[in-house]
Amino acid sequence: xxxxxxxxxxxxxxxxxxxxxxxxxxxxxxxxxxxxxxxxxxxxxxxxxxxxxxxxxxxxxxxxxxxxxxxxxxxxxxxxxxxxxxxxxxxxxxxxxxxxxxxxxxxxxxxxxxxxxxxxxxxxxxxxxxxxxxxxxxxxxxxxxxxxxxxxxxxxxxxxxxxxxxxxxxxxxxxxxxxxxxxxxxxxxxxxxxxxxxxxxxxxxxxxxxxxxxxxxxxxxxxxxxxxxxxxxxxxxxxxxxxxxxxxxxxxxxxxxxxxxxxxxxxxxxxxxxxxxxxxxxxxxxxxxxxxxxxxxxxxxxxxxxxxxxxxxxxxxxxxxxxxxxxxxxxxxxxxxxxxxxxxxxxxxxxxxxxxxxxxxxxxxxxxxxxxxxxxxxxxxxxxxxxxxxxxxxxxxxxxxxxxxxxxxxxxxxxxxxxxxxxxxxxxxxxxxxxxxxxxxxxxxxxxxxxxxxxxxxxxxxxxxxxxxxxxxxxxxxxxxxxxxxxxxxxxxxxxxxxx
Amino acid sequence: xxxxxxxxxxxxxxxxxxxxxxxxxxxxxxxxxxxxxxxxxxxxxxxxxxxxxxxxxxxxxxxxxxxxxxxxxxxxxxxxxxxxxxxxxxxxxxxxxxxxxxxxxxxxxxxxxxxxxxxxxxxxxxxx
Numbered sequence: 001x002x003x004x005x006x007x008x009x010x011x012x013x014x015x016x017x018x019x020x021x022x023x024x025x026x027x028x029x030x031x032x033x034x035x036x037x038x039x040x041x042x043x044x045x046x047x048x049x050x051x052x053x054x055x056x057x058x059x060x061x062x063x064x065x066x067x068x069x070x071x072x073x074x075x076x077x078x079x080x081x082x083x084x085x086x087x088x089x090x091x092x093x094x095x096x097x098x099x100x101x102x103x104x105x106x107x108x109x110x111x112x113x114x115x116x117x118x119x120x121x122x123x124x125x126x127x128x129x130x131x132x133x134x135x136x137x138x139x140x141x142x143x144x145x146x147x148x149x150x151x152x153x154x155x156x157x158x159x160x161x162x163x164x165x166x167x168x169x170x171x172x173x174x175x176x177x178x179x180x181x182x183x184x185x186x187x188x189x190x191x192x193x194x195x196x197x198x199x200x201x202x203x204x205x206x207x208x209x210x211x212x213x214x215x216x217x218x219x220x221x222x223x224x225x226x227x228x229x230x231x232x233x234x235x236x237x238x239x240x241x242x243x244x245x246x247x248x249x250x251x252x253x254x255x256x257x258x259x260x261x262x263x264x265x266x267x268x269x270x271x272x273x274x275x276x277x278x279x280x281x282x283x284x285x286x287x288x289x290x291x292x293x294x295x296x297x298x299x300x301x302x303x304x305x306x307x308x309x310x311x312x313x314x315x316x317x318x319x320x321x322x323x324x325x326x327x328x329x330x331x332x333x334x335x336x337x338x339x340x341x342x343x344x345x346x347x348x349x350x351x352x353x354x355x356x357x358x359x360x361x362x363x364x365x366x367x368x369x370x371x372x373x374x375x376x377x378x379x380x381x382x383x384x385x386x387x388x389x390x391x392x393x394x395x396x397x398x399x400x401x402x403x404x405x406x407x408x409x410x411x412x413x414x415x416x417x418x419x420x421x422x423x424x425x426x427x428x429x430x431x432x433x434x435x436x437x438x439x440x441x442x443x444x445x446x447x448x449x450x451x452x453x454x455x456x457x458x459x460x461x462x463x464x465x466x467x468x469x470x471x472x473x474x475x476x477x478x479x480x481x482x483x484x485x486x487x488x489x490x491x492x493x494x495x496x497x498x499x500x
Numbered sequence: 501x502x503x504x505x506x507x508x509x510x511x512x513x514x515x516x517x518x519x520x521x522x523x524x525x526x527x528x529x530x531x532x533x534x535x536x537x538x539x540x541x542x543x544x545x546x547x548x549x550x551x552x553x554x555x556x557x558x559x560x561x562x563x564x565x566x567x568x569x570x571x572x573x574x575x576x577x578x579x580x581x582x583x584x585x586x587x588x589x590x591x592x593x594x595x596x597x598x599x600x601x602x603x604x605x606x607x608x609x610x611x612x613x614x615x616x617x618x619x620x621x622x623x624x625x626x627x628x
Contacts, residue, residue: 019591021599026584037599053590086606093606304563420534424588450538 017075024049025426038088039429040070043470095346098149102362106157107132108164115227131164132367137171139393140365145178146398155189162196194241202248212245216256218271226261256280260287265307268315284332285315305453309460323479328488335483340430342484352432355414359407369393376436413445421449431458508575515556515575522550528585
């Protein structure tokens, strides 16, 4: 007698799924953020994590397919996962390759300014004892060239580096000679107020291919109040320096950075407009660093982190409005974080790296022959805290610097994958670690996350960016991708629609 | 889930949370408590064989936090976050070994050579 197959024969085989490593947080009352080990993310309805873990997801639904495509789960139809994820993870950590790439040379502590928030001792212009000697410069360059990377950045800092211009000229010539012998590419930057920049100095910068970085805190009243100097004309001189630098060195030769003080907090829009007025295409809304002599003037410059975050959100909102109106201006911190969210690549910003870039990505050669793991470590030294001194250019080898006790202690607290509070945080791939800041503010390299200003700031800003992304219209997505790709708005508008 | 797995009470300005370690892992309880140590003093003790007692007392008002959180709000936050940390423990239990494998493979494929003998306390020899 003929028989029929049972109904079960015709049913689709049950798809069983398994979890891949991920973390989550509740972004809003109705949305969760899921982030996997390689930094891929997904915004989902509340309850998704619980359903995912309890095996309640329905296969082949759009949510299921998204979770599978972004490597939060795998099933019997998945293949080749581990290699793909490993490659993505390794790409995120690519900044480790090549050792320290940024080398700061503090050629002098002399300065003609007395900025309230300056973290280093401001010796007046007539104290030559605070300049780097040529012997120290030579020893520093020899160590710098030991870094494995074929691309190095040499950045001059101070004080006011232009007060030791002859030292700069000597170092540049010698650095190029040594780099040429080792087939290394060299980028050179001078961080200067430009108030003392002569046309001869700027012509030299043009001829040597040197870029300039200048401080511009905002409109004249704010800049001059933050950065007093004899004559109270820091703003006017800075603007003059910027214009002359662009004329002589090149239109894209000058970048600007600002420092937020308590006085700045009421003028987010005005500060951004000042940058636009002076044809800058980026602005870094950064808080004041809690190091060195800035602590002595904290009553003038200190503020609660919440107030800074409100300032940041206002500034970012204004920048986005300007972009919507066709003005090309990026916010640098948002750009760095968006790069980590929207692309598979790492970034060179050491404070948002894990392990933190101090020592690993940057070295600071001080005028007095001591070497520090970061500029912040050097600033602490000016207040007699030498915790982050890695060694001395005249007595220590590169290997001794990179394997010494100071570096070991720093590295042990530099990986947010291992820090209390960070190890389970969904934002871990987008954040970093800052043992030097935690040492300065909490007297502990590991840090106490619930009271950490680093954690508070980054959690707030990263969550804010995810909120913007989750509600973003097409124009906002184009703006963010223009920032991430360093393209102009006009260029990105000509391209196909982007998907986050 | 048993009704006694998690109980909270508020007495004399302190929240007392009793959590059953058979339902909520100790690690989840400790991780949850950690995130309250900015706003409150947290004391943890064994209540009996299976129960952990967490006492949460809000800190006095400060310039950064001029208004102390309401106790009922804190208690609710603790319960919700404990649920989330318990989920995180489950994720770790099921995927921790995959994470280790993934990172090992990522670093192995980066071409990092095997460590030479010794450790960082040994004297460093340099090539001439």
